[in-house]
Amino acid sequence: MDGTPLKEEDLKKVSTIVYKPNAKYAYSAGQAYSKFLLGLKDKKIIGRKCNKCGRVYVPPRMYCDDCFRPTDEWVEVRDEGIIETVVASFISWTRERIEKPEIVGVIRLFPSNDKDWVFPGLFHRICAEFEEVKNMSLFGKKVKAVWKDNREGSINDIECFKVIE
Amino acid sequence: MKSNLYFRRVAVIGAGLTLFRRRLLETPQELAWEASRKALDEAGLDLKDIDCVVIGSAPDAFDGVHMKGEYLAHGSGGIRRMVTRVFVGGATGVMVPITAWYHVASGLCQKVLAVAEEKMSPARPHPQSVFRYIWDPITEKPLNPNLIWIFAMEMHRYMYVNKISKEEIALVSVKNKRNALNNPYAQAAGNITVDDVLKSEILVWPVQLLDTSPVSDGAAAMVIVSEDIARRYTDTPVWIEGVGWALDNTEWTGRELTYPRYLEYAARMAYKMAAIERPSKEIDVIEPYDPFDYKELHHIEGLMIAKRGEAPKLLKEGVFDIDGDIPSSPSGGLLGVGNPIAAAGLMKTISIYWQLKGTAGKMQVKKPVHTGLAQAWGDLMQASTVIVMRN
Ligand SMILES: [Zn+2]
Numbered sequence: 341m342d343g344t345p346l347k348e349e350d351l352k353k354v355s356t357i358v359y360k361p362n363a364k365y366a367y368s369a370g371q372a373y374s375k376f377l378l379g380l381k382d383k384k385i386i387g388r389k390c391n392k393c394g395r396v397y398v399p400p401r402m403y404c405d406d407c408f409r410p411t412d413e414w415v416e417v418r419d420e421g422i423i424e425t426v427v428a429s430f431i432s433w434t435r436e437r438i439e440k441p442e443i444v445g446v447i448r449l450f451p452s453n454d455k456d457w458v459f460p461g462l463f464h465r466i467c468a469e470f471e472e473v474k475n476m477s478l479f480g481k482k483v484k485a486v487w488k489d490n491r492e493g494s495i496n497d498i499e500c501f502k503v504i505e
Numbered sequence: 506m507k508s509n510l511y512f513r514r515v516a517v518i519g520a521g522l523t524l525f526r527r528r529l530l531e532t533p534q535e536l537a538w539e540a541s542r543k544a545l546d547e548a549g550l551d552l553k554d555i556d557c558v559v560i561g562s563a564p565d566a567f568d569g570v571h572m573k574g575e576y577l578a579h580g581s582g583g584i585r586r587m588v589t590r591v592f593v594g595g596a597t598g599v600m601v602p603i604t605a606w607y608h609v610a611s612g613l614c615q616k617v618l619a620v621a622e623e624k625m626s627p628a629r630p631h632p633q634s635v636f637r638y639i640w641d642p643i644t645e646k647p648l649n650p651n652l653i654w655i656f657a658m659e660m661h662r663y664m665y666v667n668k669i670s671k672e673e674i675a676l677v678s679v680k681n682k683r684n685a686l687n688n689p690y691a692q693a694a695g696n697i698t699v700d701d702v703l704k705s706e707i708l709v710w711p712v713q714l715l716d717t718s719p720v721s722d723g724a725a726a727m728v729i730v731s732e733d734i735a736r737r738y739t740d741t742p743v744w745i746e747g748v749g750w751a752l753d754n755t756e757w758t759g760r761e762l763t764y765p766r767y768l769e770y771a772a773r774m775a776y777k778m779a780a781i782e783r784p785s786k787e788i789d790v791i792e793p794y795d796p797f798d799y800k801e802l803h804h805i806e807g808l809m810i811a812k813r814g815e816a817p818k819l820l821k822e823g824v825f826d827i828d829g830d831i832p833s834s835p836s837g838g839l840l841g842v843g844n845p846i847a848a849a850g851l852m853k854t855i856s857i858y859w860q861l862k863g864t865a866g867k868m869q870v871k872k873p874v875h876t877g878l879a880q881a882w883g884d885l886m887q888a889s890t891v892i893v894m895r896n
Contacts, residue, residue: 343523344530367642399644405754427657428710433649435631446758461758479665495647
């Protein structure tokens with residue numbers, strides 16, 4: 341016995357149980373993320389710095405992973421940085437085809453440099469075209485956050501990051 | 506020089522696999538049972554001989570059942586025995602034999618049944634949607650990510666920094682799907698070309714459909730025992746000589762994605778234990794984790810078998826072909842055999858075990874093999890597990 345694969349016609353015979361779990365979550369953002377989210381409302385990107393190793397955590401952390409001690413201070417990093425990587429999604433999170441690709445990537449925020457072992461990095465949308473993703477011209481480009489007018493303390497208060505030079 | 510030689514030697518004496526397919530009829534427990542029964546039969550043991558059971562399954566959400574440990578335990582022979590469940594996401598499949606290894610190496614157990622199972626197909630509308638819940642709920646999930654985003658981001662960075670083309674990467678998919686033609690358990694075997702990969706559906710650029718492994722169900726099992734038991738039951742034991750595992754920081758957005766540092770740590774630990782100083786000279790056959798084609802190259806570099814950015818060049822030269830110097834994924838890997846997550850990692854370990862035992866059938870590599878390695882990777886980009894075996 342090796343396992344029995346179902347054929348397409350078998351699938352028409354089986355009944356599917358569709359079940360929507362009544363599981364809801366109310367997350368606690370904690371000290372670090374709370375301050376971060378409040379910062380976004382004011383168009384600020386807030387991080388935490390460990391003065392022992394100098395690392396800046398964005399999104400912020402109350403402790404340093406490596407030193408295993410509390411991080412020391414709140415720092416505001418710039419809403420500008422460098423595109424580390426960028427991709428274009430032609431599928432939704434449920435794997436449906438989408439016509440206009442969604443462009444997302446990682447931005448290494450300033451102040452930081454490309455030698456940093458851990459840097460303030462934000463995963464977000466990038467306002468750009470598929471062609472620019474495909475021809476890799478976006479890599480290394482300087483970008484700036486485009487803020488929404490109505491901000492509510494969410495990662496979505498930033499519309500996307502836009503190339504500025 | 507070997508280190509940590511205070512533990513007992515540990516051997517593999519049996520293994521079993523189910524078919525890897527999308528939508529198998531069997532339940533997770535039934536799949537685990539089938540793989541376990543085959544592994545016991547190959548070892549010449551019965552369930553009554555087993556002291557301890559180790560089970561592995563990656564995100565519970567796939568099978569649609571939480572408390573997967575208890576759920577899987579009976580199909581895995583765990584009733585009235587010491588049962589341990591391990592869980593490091595995609596790295597679980599190799600963490601299962603590693604955990605069985607330290608159960609035996611420590612002297613706690615003599616005979617361990619190590620089982621890994623996954624059914625991805627039950628998730629609706631697609632297993633992709635389940636992956637949404639592995640992202641940070643506050644800073645990432647509101648952006649509606651799908652799992653492929655993260656692979657695409659890593660792949661694109663790897664291509665950019667090392668100046669690697671999609672054509673060079675697609676050769677991994679071509680090789681692995683071709684190797685899988687020799688594997689009777691495989692789901693996605695085929696003779697494809699680089700062109701087929703480049704013309705396949707774009708999912709998340711630069712990832713296209715044939716750059717990825719399929720949605721799969723399946724199970725795998727291994728019997729792992731102490732040296733004296735191994736000598737009693739077989740003339741051809743395969744020894745577990747080195748194990749390693751490590752995590753990197755979970756802030757994946759705050760580190761360089763070009764190089765799998767998490768894997769270098771794990772590999773260094775395993776190499777030290779197995780007294781391997783020059784991995785590219787001393788390892789004969791490898792099964793690096795390949796849920797996506799670029800990932801095999803990325804991992805070959807993390808295993809220090811190729812220098813950073815040089816795996817594609819060696820691939821093109823045929824070094825990793827089934828008749829090459831260091832055959833890579835002779836089983837067909839996840840790209841060719843399928844990717845029931847935890848089961849896929851254990852399948853890779855079993856592939857190396859069969860290669861070293863000389864019973865890999867049509868999958869057997871051409872050159873004589875003495876040392877082999879299997880590896881897996883998972884969690885949100887940062888866990889890795891490595892196992893080194895010798896005959
Ligand atoms: Zn620190």
